[in-house]
Amino acid sequence: MNMALRAIPTSNTSDVWEERKSYVPDNFKFEGAIKIKTAGSDLDADEPSVPEKPSNLPLFAINVGGSTYRLVRPISVRIYRDQEWVFAENETLNLIGTGSNLLEAVNDLQEHIIHFWNYYSQIPDESLTIDALQLKRIYSERLILR
Numbered sequence: 001m002n003m004a005l006r007a008i009p010t011s012n013t014s015d016v017w018e019e020r021k022s023y024v025p026d027n028f029k030f031e032g033a034i035k036i037k038t039a040g041s042d043l044d045a046d047e048p049s050v051p052e053k054p055s056n057l058p059l060f061a062i063n064v065g066g067s068t069y070r071l072v073r074p075i076s077v078r079i080y081r082d083q084e085w086v087f088a089e090n091e092t093l094n095l096i097g098t099g100s101n102l103l104e105a106v107n108d109l110q111e112h113i114i115h116f117w118n119y120y121s122q123i124p125d126e127s128l129t130i131d132a133l134q135l136k137r138i139y140s141e142r143l144i145l146r
Contacts, residue, residue: 020074024058028076054080062110062143069114069143077109092138117143 058074078089079102088097088105095116097109120128120136128136 020060023060023073025073025076028056028058028074054078059106059110062113064107064110064114067114069117072142075113075142077106079105093135113139113143 056076056078059077060071060074062069062071075090075093078087078091080087080089084100085098086100086102086105088099088102088109089095090109090113093113093116095109095112097105097107097112099105099108116135117139120132120139123132123136125133125136
């Protein structure tokens with residue numbers, strides 16, 4: 001199971017968190033707390049719960065196909081659902097991931113991000129439209145293969 005966010009267990013966790021907060025995009029808006037399960041709760045549940053209202057979360061790394069892509073700046077992901085599906089969306093990249101639960105939706109979005117990053121990196125600039133050139137620039141500035 002790929003996890004988009006990972007806690008770093010160190011004695012200086014608050015220092016690491018403060019550093020990471022400096023990388024959160026200026027346009028990131030916190031729209032409510034997401035329930036975090038802790039020891040003693042149902043931490044081993046098969047899937048995390050999706051918030052009732054649409055929420056944003058930062059994506060710090062992307063794990064696809066056995067490769068980890070570190071993000072220079074976090075990508076803001078809007079999470080919302082309807083009766084049947086969960087959606088993970090990034091408006092800047094014009095991408096939406098879907099799934100029957102939160103992890104499936106985020107993993108689907110991650111796969112789309114890497115697919116289009118590879119796609120745009122293989123096409124010469126002169127063959128791209130203005131919008132595609134802008135997306136290619138965003139992808140090239142944000143992702144680093146680790």
